[in-house]
Amino acid sequence: MKNDNVDRTVCVYPLTSNIRKKETVAMLLAGGQGSRLGALTIKMAKPAVPFGGKYRIIDFALSNCTNSDIDTLGVLTQYQPLELNSYIANGQPWDLDRITGGVYVLPPYMSAKAGEWYKGTANAIYQNISFIEQFEPEYVIILSGDHIYKMDYSLMIDFHKSTNADATIAVQEVPWEEASRFGLMITDDGNKIIDFEEKPPEPRSNKASMGVYVFSWEVLKQFLVDDEADAKSSNDFGKNIIPAMLNAGNNIYAYTFEGYWKDVGTIESLWEANMDLLNEDSPLNLYDADWHIYSRNPVMPPHYAAAGADVSESMVTEGCIVEGKVENSILFAGVIVSKDSKVDNSVIMPNTIIGNNSEVNYSIIGENVIIGCDVVFEGGSPSEISVIGPGAVIPDGSIIPKGARLSAEDAENI
């Protein structure tokens, strides 16, 4: 029987508050294989590929987040996630180990009804709606883990707020002759996007999408749900979500970003982006004290240049031992260049050993490769970069033709 004298008010001064709420949550797409990187991505996803002496490609997006004061971030992994998982771990190197928020690695998962892979970029976000919802964000920023750039996302979010947009797409003005390689945004004078073309033969705009999107979360959520219900959709942001939003008359704006930005999707562009760092007035300033690029550092001694070493126009990092000649190259941690060897115009990834009297040029050499003695790489060029996959062992006296692409398995048959 109901007793009306009992006070049924639940505690009015609880000791918890909604401290999980975040204005912006970032979602970083890191599941791509990067198949055009060939042997380099057999065992790791593209964002985990080493870059610039001590970084990995994903460090740029992670550091941009932390430098832009975005402290809540989901990293969507799918293809060969081991390397990425152990690299990101608790996010401490990027200051992303937070009491609320921080970095979360989000692989596809099983649920009570079904389980499936991420079918596309939009589906990957759709499957993690509940992850995003727990932070009750106003905005979600979608990033891609395979670009090299320094960008203050907070400025883009400010722009998004000031235009009252439903979505904002970061664009970069590319040279007109290259424009047809990109997804292009056609805008009116106020930067409002009126049309969108994917790799058109005759470009009407040179504003290329950088794959960085800011969405107002409530709007995006609805489009994701609708898109998922459409069986014909390929669940992709560029192909489905953006066109659907345009059709529905939503406000989409282009945010022009003017700094250095490079998609390192191919061997040549990866090599080029590395070489850009050696340029005395490199367009990508890594020394910027206000915009550090953080990475998980191995603890290794300073590098040692022996008495006969000759190092010029190069970047060399900790743990390296240089006895030979290194010119216009990047050596990652723990690389050994033995005496009488010569490395030029190359990128040598961590813990690779180059034996005596070998000549390496115009190459990207993966991690933990052993190049024997008297190995000669036939003179390559910027358009004919040789690649040796991680873990390969190149026997003494081998001759590597220019532009060769060898995985560890291929190397066994030399």
Add this chain to the structure above:
Amino acid sequence: MKDAFGLIISGTEDQELRDLTMIRSLAAVPIAGRYRVIDFYLSNLVNSGIHNVGVITYRNYHSLMDHISGGVEWDLSRKRDGLFILPPMAQHTTGSNSYSGTAEAINGVRSYINRCAQQTCILHTNCSMIYNTSYYDAYEQHVSSGADVTVMYCDSQHDLQTPSKTEVMIKTDEQGKVTDMFKGYTYKSSEQVSMDIFFINKSLLIRLVDDCTMKGGTDFIRDIIIPNLETLDVRGYHYKEKAFKIDTLEGFFKTNLAFLDSETRHQLLQGDGPVYTKVKDEVPARYSKSSKVANSLVTDGCFVEGSVENSLLFRGVQVAKGAVIKNCVIMQECQIQANAVLENVILDKKCTILRGRRLVGTESYPMVITKGSTI
């Protein structure tokens, strides 16, 4: 080694590295390109499976605190045990702001010692030696011999590099029992030199420190170990790898240059385990077209355009075109401008050497430039 904890006294009065220790304790002095002296001590302990380490700070410990802070880099940031920074004056009321001797330092942190769950204290009474070891063997010997105290020593002729003029030496009998301990000159061949590392049960340690304090003693070796050699079972443990003494300027300088030798570098930095240190996110070192480098250690963040020979460049050093650096130890963020010449010089952090300047010291008496100077 679950039953042992480490205690490190990070500085004492008698350590003289001129300007280098004016602003910091010996434990915080930069060494070998990217390390601080204490990194070797912490790493040795951690590589021996010890997860409880107390560091007794000395005067001016800001730079030490800055370096070790929470102990994350040494895996000592833990819920159970971990790293404890122990400012001695926080716990006793003599009015002075530091301790005058090692026994007094230990007395000041007795509540930490009492609270340790582990029973055996691995006591480092100073930070004046660089070596890379795990303590497994020494601990094993300490336990199996049933000794009250085990002191680590090394041979002055074979293993001790860069000795000071006087050292604390020990004499042992055939059973390895220490019969005498005294301060003496090291010019004689093959002496047993104390490494100032003691294995001792914590309750015995507290009792001895109590006795000593009551009699007005202040020094662990002079007032505790030496007077008790008759009554205590004190044994020696012979450490047979290279150890480098760094409490003189010459010793410090030569120890740094010794890292240029591949074998020594491997022994000291890989040896029984890696040496951990605080990580800074520096860009890899860069060389320009005009750079020349030979027999040198160069750390991330450096930019080399000039010539560097037989030298160590710490983080973020810039060597401009035409500058020549020979037999030098150049600490963090120094700037060497064009055509400056440096030979046998130790530059403390953040020094600027203006264009064309010429600084020359000698091997046995290197020139030391104070932190932040512009010359």
